[in-house]
Structure formats: structure tokens, C-alpha cells
Amino acid sequence: MVFAELSYQIFERATLCYHVADSTDADIKNPYKLESIEYYLFQKNWVDAIQWHLEDIIRDPDIEPEFALQIKRRIDESNQKRTDLVELLDEYFWKKYENVILLPHATINTESPAWALDRLSILCLKIYHMEQETQRVDVSQGHVRRCENKMHILLEQKRDLIVAIDLLLEDIEAGRKYMKVYKQMKMYNDPELNPVLYGKEISRCV
Template identity: 60%
Template sequence: MISTTANSIFQRAIEDYHVHDAIDHPISNPYPSDSLEHLLYLKCWIDTVQWHMEDVVRNPEIDPKEGLYWKRRIDKQNQVRTDTVEYIDSYYLQKFADVKPLADAKINTESPAWAIDRLSILALKIYHMRLETLRTDVDQAHIDACREKLDVLLEQQKDLSQSIDELLEDIAAGRKYMKVYKQMKMYNDPNLNPVLYGAKK
């Protein structure tokens, strides 16, 4: 089951990041560069770095210039995240290239990689919510509320994991088929964002 592998890799990436807990600490991906595992680890590392960037930029005392710096870094990071999701979908498009869809095959609401993207983010939510349940500087009400939220996140992880596994099984059997759309984000493209191409004039 891919979800078991993915969840394990996501947990490893998150824990590896928090050894140093530094946004600019270089990644040390332990998986072969041509493997799906490599992409999964990279995906979660990118998400983890971006998670902490989002924390920094939400500091109410942040200097506006520094806030803009972080906002632009987040935009770049989000583009890298999107590109990595598309690499994962490319892996599955190649993997299932020889599968002939059944006559009544249906398309899914999202591609396998975008579902895996949600699973990676969910792993981060679980990690950080679990930390909240271990705090000693808050009252019991906070701990109890976070434990309830953690239970919901864990249930969501279980359900999403099952859905991803079933989706991939359906694609492999021809019951569903992949149709991938590039994200075509316009705000980072100097040829598509009117503010950016207008600045050239």
C-alpha cells in the first residue's frame, strides 16, 4: 500500500527537519534520486520548510520589509511544491501508461499526487498538533482541545490513506483513469502576471 510507505516517509522527513529545525538547513534525501520514495521525501521536506516559513511571516511584530521577503520566499517555495507534485503525477502516468481503461472507467476528482499532497500536509498537522498536546505551559483545556483535534486528524489520515490506495488500485485495474492538468500558476510567471509584465514597459 503506497499510503503506508508515504506516511512513513513523511514522518521521517518531518523528524529529520526538526533535528535542526532551521528553514535553510540543506536537505539530505536518503532515497535514490530516481525513486518515488525520493520524491515523497522531497515533497514533505518542502512542505515542512514552507510550514515554518508561514509561521515566521505571521509574527505580528515582523518588520514589513522582512514580511515581504518571507512572502516572496513562500511564493517560490509554493511553486517548487507544485512542480514536485507534478513530478509525482508523472511517475504514476508512466507507471500506468500501459493500462487500458475499461469502457465505463471514470476520472477522479483529483490526481493521485494531489491526494498525496494532502496526505503530506496532514502529516505535518498531526506532528504539530501532537506537540501541542505535550506542552507544559498551557492549561488543561488547551491540552484537551488539541487532543480532540489530533484524534480527528488521525481519523482523517486513515480515511485519506485508504482513499489513495483505492484510487491507485482502481487506476491499475482500469476502473478509473488519470487525466492530469498542469497547475499553470499565473502569478509567478512574468509573462502572465499583468503587474510583472506591466513593469517591463
């Protein structure tokens, strides 16, 4: 079985495990060997699942402002964890293929393997939740049919993305494509780069 399909199976397992407790405060129970690639893929989807549900919560029109701020802080923290895990996965691919001899006309891809896997992880969550919508009994048949149609599109997208990721990895391994690891360099969480944060530090010193 090829890497992307195996990754999707791990994402599915993480998604199902998360929804046993179905709580953004649930403790992660990662079944894979610590620091293995499977371990990090499971972690990745678990973080995505938490962020998915935090994004649902914060869209409640009746949410209390103070609670909304707490959720926004958690979303920021979760997004940073997500980025860190993607960069960690890209380091894995970088080390795996660092000695590949490039062909003369090798090209770079628009996204790295790990960022493509990030899309696959999110897609796994979309498919899970859309399937839940197709099974609801408290909605109209029109709602169910619309969700079933969306499910067909999502499943097609899943197949295409799995093929595309594995083709990218094959191209990198064969030297037809090369990868670079760019750190995201997020600025809003960095007290040295976010002017609101370092502005506060300056004001404290005045």
C-alpha cells in the same frame, strides 16, 4: 504494505529529519536514492515543512515589513517547488499506468494521485505539530484536551485518506478510473502572464 502507507512513513521521516535542525534554512539530507519515487516523496514533505514554518513566521504581528516581504517571496518560491514536485509525482503515476486498458465505464477522479498525496504530506505535518501541542507544559489543561481531541480527528483523517489513495490507485490500475495530468499553470510567478510583472517590462521599454 500499500503505497499510501509507505508514502506516509517517508513523510514522517522527512518531518522528523526537518525538525532536528528545525530551521527553514537547514540543508536537506535526503536518505533515498536520487530520482527514486521515495526520494521525491521525501523532497515533497521537506518543502512542505519549510513552507509550514514560513507561514508561521509571516503571521508574527510584530514582523518588520521588509522581513515580511522576504518571507512572502520565499513562500511563493516554496509553493512553486511544491507544485513542481506534485506534477513530477503525477508523471510517475501517468507512466506507470499509461498502458492500462480502461473498462467501458471508467471514470475520472476529482483529484490526481499526487495531489491526494500532497494532502497526506500536509496532514503528516499537522499531526506532528498537533502532537507537540498536546505535550506542552506551559498551557492550560483545557488547551491540551482540545488539542488531543483534534489529534483524534487528524488520525482518523489520516487513516481514511490512506485508504482512499490506495483505493484510487487500485482503481486506476484495474482500469476502473483513469487519470489526467493537468499542469497548474500558475500565473503569478510567470513574467509573461502576471500583468504586474509584464507591465513593469513594458514600462521599462517606454
